[in-house]
Amino acid sequence: MRDRGELVDVAMGRQEPDVVIKDVNLVNVLSREIHPADILIAGDRIAAVLPAGEGGEGRESTIDGREKFAAPGFIDPHVHIESSMLTVREYSRMVIPRGTTMIAADPHEMGNVLGIPGMRALFDEAASSPLRTHFRVPGRIPAMPEWIETSNGSVSVDETGELFNWPEAVCLAGDINPRLILEKDDEQFQKFDLAERLGRMISGQSPGLRGRELAAFLAAGPEDSHVARTVEEIIENTRLGMASVLALRPGRVLDSSHLAELARIVKEQGLDTRQFQLCTDDIHAHDLLHEGHIDHRLRTAIEAGFGVVEAYQFATINVAQGLRIAHDYGSISPGRVADILLLSDLESVSVETTIIGGKVIYADSQYEGPTEQAVYPDWTKSTIKYQKPLKAEDFHSHPINNTDMAKVLVVGHAKGKGKVAREEELSVQDGVVQPDGDRRINALAMVERHGKNGGIGVGFSDTAGLTHGALACSVNHDAHNIAIFGANHEDMAIAANRMQEIGGGYVLVRDGKVAAELALPVAGLMSENKAEDVAQAMQSIREVYRAELGGHADDMALIYMNFLALPNIPAFGFTDKGLIASDKMQPVDSVIG
Amino acid sequence: MRDRGELVDVAMGRQEPDVVIKDVNLVNVLSREIHPADILIAGDRIAAVLPAGEGGEGRESTIDGREKFAAPGFIDPHVHIESSMLTVREYSRMVIPRGTTMIAADPHEMGNVLGIPGMRALFDEAASSPLRTHFRVPGRIPAMPEWIETSNGSVSVDETGELFNWPEAVCLAGDINPRLILEKDDEQFQKFDLAERLGRMISGQSPGLRGRELAAFLAAGPEDSHVARTVEEIIENTRLGMASVLALRPGRVLDSSHLAELARIVKEQGLDTRQFQLCTDDIHAHDLLHEGHIDHRLRTAIEAGFGVVEAYQFATINVAQGLRIAHDYGSISPGRVADILLLSDLESVSVETTIIGGKVIYADSQYEGPTEQAVYPDWTKSTIKYQKPLKAEDFHSHPINNTDMAKVLVVGHAKGKGKVAREEELSVQDGVVQPDGDRRINALAMVERHGKNGGIGVGFSDTAGLTHGALACSVNHDAHNIAIFGANHEDMAIAANRMQEIGGGYVLVRDGKVAAELALPVAGLMSENKAEDVAQAMQSIREVYRAELGGHADDMALIYMNFLALPNIPAFGFTDKGLIASDKMQPVDSVIG
DSSP states (O other): OOOOHHHHHHHHHOOOSEEEEEEEEETTTTEEEEEEEEEEETEEEEEEEESTTTTTSSSSEEETTTTTTTEEOOEEEEEOOOGGGHHHHHHHHGGGGTTEEEEEEOHHHHHHHHHHHHHHHHHHHHTTTTSSEEEEEOOSSSSSSSTTOOOSSSOHHHHHHHHHHHHTTEEOOOOHHHHHHTTTOOOHHHHHHHEEEEETEEEETTTTTOOOHHHHHHSSOEEEEOOSSSHHHHHHHHHTOOOOEOOOOOOSSOOHHHHHHHHHHHHHHHHTTEEEEEOOOOOHHHHHHHOOOOOHHHHHHHHHHHOHHHHHTTTTHHHHHTTTTTTSSSSSSTTSSEEEEEEEETTTTTTEEEEEEEEEETTTTTSSSSOSOOOOOGSSSSBBSSSOOOOOOGOOOOOOOOOOSSEEEEEEEETTEEEEEEEEEEEEEEEEEOOOOOBEHHHHEOOOOOOOOOOOOEEEOOOOOOSEEEEEESSOOTTOOOEEEEEEEHHHHHHHHHHHHTSSSSEETTEEEEEEEEEEOTTTBBOSSHHHHHHHHHHHHHHHHHHHTTOSSTTTTTGGGGSSTTSSTEEEEEEEEEEEEETEEEEEBBOOO | OOOOOHHHHHHHHHHHSSSEEEEEEEEEEETEEEEEEEEEEEEEEEEEEEEETOOOOOOHHHHHHEEEEEEEOEEEEEEEEGGTTTHHHHHHHGGGGEEEEEEEOOOHHHHHEEEEEEHHHHHHHTTTOOOOOOEOOSSSSSSOOTTTOOOOOOHHHHHHHTTSSSSTEEEOOOOSSSHHHTTTHHHHHHHHHHHHHOOOEEEOTTTTTHHHHHHHHHHOOOEEEEEOHHHHHHHHHTTTTTTEOOOOOSSSSSHHHHHHHHHHHHHTTEEEEEEEEOOOOOHHHHHHHHTTHHHHHHHHHHTTTHHHHHHHHHHTTTHHTTTOTTTTTSOOOSSSOOOOEEEEETTTEEEEEEETTTEEETTTTOOOOOOSSSOOOOSSOOOBBBSSSSOGOOOOOOOOSSSSSSEEEEEEETTTTTEEEEEEEEETTEEEEBBHHHHHOOOEEEOBBBBOOOOOOEEOOOSOSSSSSEEEOOOOTTOOOOEESSSHHHHHHHHHHHHHHHHHHHEEEEEEEEEEEOOBBBBTTTTTSOOOHHHHHHHHHHHHHHHTTTSSTTTTTHHGGSSSSSSSTTEEEEETTTETTTTTTEEEESSSO
């Protein structure tokens, strides 16, 4: 709760401000202007914005704003921190210098692996970081019913209600299968009722939904989606009152060419863009380091042709209004938190200084937040619990007799289409269908890792596209069982067993030996190491993946594979129960003849 | 709570919609476009908006929308129903055909006269009307401390908290003295904390505040104001994050010429108008009938040069976002309430049909809501409680000896300035300062009418400008004591005593006889009669006022007088304690020499 009395006294000139930013060019996302101003800060809030020259001096400091721009700190409305593989502390150290001052994070990865205590551990860790880390209360943990996928954590409707009491709670997260909504899932509707009673925004995701399906989805309650794939979809969403949270990045289905088309239409037709927001969703340490965060999305939007201040609105006030917190966040105006960026150039989003809650956290290329290693409790580690050591035979598909060839479904990705499954023929030896490294068709296994039933789904994939060896990975949304791709079954077993030893992460094996690995001991999802080290380890993984295992040149494959499990994302999932047909929501056999 | 299942089934085509509006030109306030569409309604909500021709037929009815426009129902964010002198039922009958489907009403008049039970009586009455009547929880009852004005009702901080439990509650109302905020009034800040904890918008009013004072006001919490007087003020408000609720009407300080200037600046500079809203605030039955409601404000905005759909945003989505209820109200989109207008012409705001909650309430010039008289409980009447019958001597200023002339402060109004007080000389007979009908300077008395202390404030005014007789009125914001203007003291006594007999309202007396009257028996504020009859009675009052009492040609005087008491509105108030200096917030003598 703000200290109203102090703010009034400082604004009225009865008391000195702590900090004054003097004579700065204010990026006013409320009026959509840039105008000179003095900004007076008292405690963690803005007490006044006055005409340039009228603000006086700050008690602690006066910052010369001449030839600089002041913009509100960027707010990312849709983040999964675990996807960065970093602690919140390291994530903060990466994104604050980029201008992000607040994120709304859905920790459903931690929630699926370690339940509510796991999520609490993440927010406890976040509390020691200057990044404002708000809580998107997960919409569904586990994501899938037990006949589709084995998970560990679970959150009931009542528990969801309790999660809204966490001080970090901001909205109900919507990373759930939209079919649940179209099929009127009772548990989901109860959670919507709960959020509505509490006055919280209901987030959604409506991949490819149009017309009647989109209307039905929205009528049930969700207010935003971050998975639009086409300009037509974004315009239909806008017309129907769904905020478009744009997760722009190279390689994503929605990229900068779509955005240029959208900017052109907006300009020509005078469309209202108040429902447009930017987000990063899932972003690896390596990309955080080299590409950026919301600043990168914002540059992309400006380059696409949106008005500069309009684009800054996408990253600030529009997000705050979507989350119903614009009275506290998202603009530089009296009473709002003092989350302020100083930039040398708006179009290139050149952040020089980041102020959060009135404190300078980044300036002169120096990060002032905590940099010592954050340490998670022991119980969050050693979460890879097989029921027995794994052997090559565990990854065999069921025996086929009296034939040399089998027809199988191979799961993978196609550019512009997302996930696809296609039919292929593979050879059979001693009744076992064989992977074919020459054609980059690998055996795929998803091993239950929560110590529940030891189940293993087996099938075939060209997502990793290995010509040699095997690759195991513990990041597999949303249950985070262990995926193993292999050009041979023996290396798969070595990779799988090493995975348990390092507590999760990535393991690459060739010719019976570990060729590269990255340990992610916290829930098998996150490292406690420095972002640079994690990024470097991931870079080594990428290099070994391509050079020694013969993986795809496009290393997006290493991200695609994280989402192979999800039956939410059409047209299939691949879990510890095997291949799941999204339309039927049932396991189907990978070997079809 | 919406029936999510039914909405989904109707949107998906599994179940027939109740009503379909077919092939209509949708005024899309979300995308700021007009496009053809079919609107599918299930129960009281919109289930789907589909491309024209795809919506099928309605189970109950299909409405042909060809060559018509469909716009969201208008929402008035700032209303005092009591000022219309009508029951909510009659108010509804007036405004629904004009396109208003929802109002947010602050019943602080009822609250000042009859406390919380009085406000509840108003909302109980409202429940039988199709107009959605939301509750702006009053920010301060009584408005003034007891040494400034005697009121009856009072609402504590704790009771304010309880009022937020009323199902109609939508925000904290802000019709309070802004000085309370600048002086850090503890009770007011407690109410702000309360609203903030509940996630409710805090409304404000910041008449003429600029620079540091405006910043201080906003920093304390309020988010909107409806009393801007200049274009510069509106632009400063917009930049600082204060929603501008524009109470445009002829005679108001802010009129259509200001608006044209504003529209020009908005267009030239590309300003964001999402913070602009329209309201009616206080509006008499007569003006409701002849001039209109939000439709009139909207026409004014369009004539001033705002884009047509942009102007419709001011009356719909912008209001809903300001009140943080845009997920339920303010646009024609799936899941929102089916409050829909059909119009034959957008620029003239020609409403043909008003649908509220999926039901046609107005069509073919017929109003389908209840029209029988609403009756208030007996305890809401007989609220004029003098301690004894009033005599001419009660209206004398204190005796002055040994002089024929006295210097006095005369309170009144000046165009473009609002309330003003000026010095004048008046003759003294037998020690009593005499009103001067020839110069239209009247004796003024404010009589305590709640039966508390029988106090009478006396002074002088040219607001009514009577040449003959006397005029008494029980509508005097916010305590609603009885104001009596007189060219002679004897007619004042007759008017005052007749006022008690009719239970409140307006009484005009000349030469010892009642010349016209309008009874407002409910709290001395409202009539239970038909709007047309109240308007006609008020028209008679206006005519007798001008023709027999020699009142001002500009009958805005009859509205100005309602606000003479208020010390909130600079530079003075006139209460049962006499003349109140706004800067000192203390009574001062009207006779100064």
